[in-house]
Amino acid sequence: METNQDRVVASARAVLPATERRRTDLTTHGFTFVADEPHNGALGDGPTPTEYLLMALASCTAQTLRQYVDYKYDTAGDITSRSTTTNPSRKARSATCSARSR
Structure with a gap:
């Protein structure tokens, strides 16, 4: 077995x-x-499932960037990561993720 x-x-x-x-x-x-x-x-009682997914992607991106910066450099200050999704045609969704450091 x-x-x-x-x-x-x-x-x-x-x-x-x-x-x-x-x-x-x-x-x-x-x-x-x-x-x-x-x-x-x-308004609803909380974020939508899609928003939870976007928060997870943004958080993962920021944490990954922080690990890279900590390894490569001294400090990068605040790291901001933004994930968005659009549904322009209502047939297909697209998602983007961007990050920046201050």
């Missing part, structure tokens, strides 16, 4: 209660978040 020796390094749980249409409760490592997909112009 073969055993799976992969170690889980990250996990997340999403619960969409029966009483909700889109508001989802998220947990990871003891942290709790809310994702919501507002409808008809409403």
